[in-house]
Amino acid sequence: MKIGEILEELYRVVEKRKRELPENSYTASLFKAGEDRILQKVGEEAIETILALKSGNRGDAVYEVSDLLYHLTVALVNSGITYDEIAEELKRRMK
Numbered sequence: 001m002k003i004g005e006i007l008e009e010l011y012r013v014v015e016k017r018k019r020e021l022p023e024n025s026y027t028a029s030l031f032k033a034g035e036d037r038i039l040q041k042v043g044e045e046a047i048e049t050i051l052a053l054k055s056g057n058r059g060d061a062v063y064e065v066s067d068l069l070y071h072l073t074v075a076l077v078n079s080g081i082t083y084d085e086i087a088e089e090l091k092r093r094m095k
Contacts (some may be wrong), residue, residue, distance in 0.1 A: 018031050
């Protein structure tokens, strides 16, 4: 599966968790905690990603980038921003 497909599926799952707020769901707990907590997690994961990339440990870097993409997806869903919008902006920048 390609990264775009994975991110789209992740986005759909996160949207569902936001709608349904199931018990024992980490994603739902983030939505319940609110925007500040969600954005705090994005910041924490960004720092951990930087440190992992700087360390040169490929496994750690892959793990932390995955955490960052997950938490960024939660933040995007919370803000109502879609990956299609992000894709359009990236396409615009490549021209």
